[in-house]
Amino acid sequence: GAGVSQTPSNKVTEKGKYVELRCDPISGHTALYWYRQSLGQGPEFLIYFQGTGAADDSGLPNDRFFAVRPEGSVSTLKIQRTERGDSAVYLCASSLNSGSTEAFFGQGTRLTVV
């Protein structure tokens, strides 16, 4: 695609439910990043993929959060047993490779846990 695509754009879920957020990076980009942006704050790093493998998941807040990228393209961020504190905008970015200095961002998924 022309840019990074994230779906859904908005997601409202009940506390305790499971959610999946999808990111479709720019074609050919091998590096993919997930960030979380709480209201009024800057994005915070969650996890980074180079190809299919998670090269750095040090930003994941706890074991309720998990992400996959099975074919080295589309990635899914999965959140189990959602809590109200998980409410945020989840941003995905991709870059040509891990050495690239320019990352291209999607429009994010706004997750609201009620």
Next chain:
Amino acid sequence: AQTVTQSQPEMSVQEAETVTLSCTYDTSESDYYLFWYKQPPSRQMILVIRQEAYKQQNATENRFSVNFQKAAKSFSLKISDSQLGDAAMYFCALLGGTSYGKLTFGQGTILTVHP
């Protein structure tokens, strides 16, 4: 650890005037990059300008320029001839040379442009 600090939660400017957004950072890396991103209500982060730390010359992109003070670890953004479309949240971000694309962002500055 890397940190980025934006001390101005909000700034405002009159259309056609100039405004400067402040940013300070800290890193132990000798090779790094600094960025300013714009985030409009659409939420998509848009790269405004980039500065390589090893370059002494300040980066410029049309109406946008930076004042990079490496010793002071300061990286401010100047917007000249401000336009209504410049209104957005602006984030300063740091990429360490060994951080393989992982950006550290500041808290952001909301810029309002008055007609």
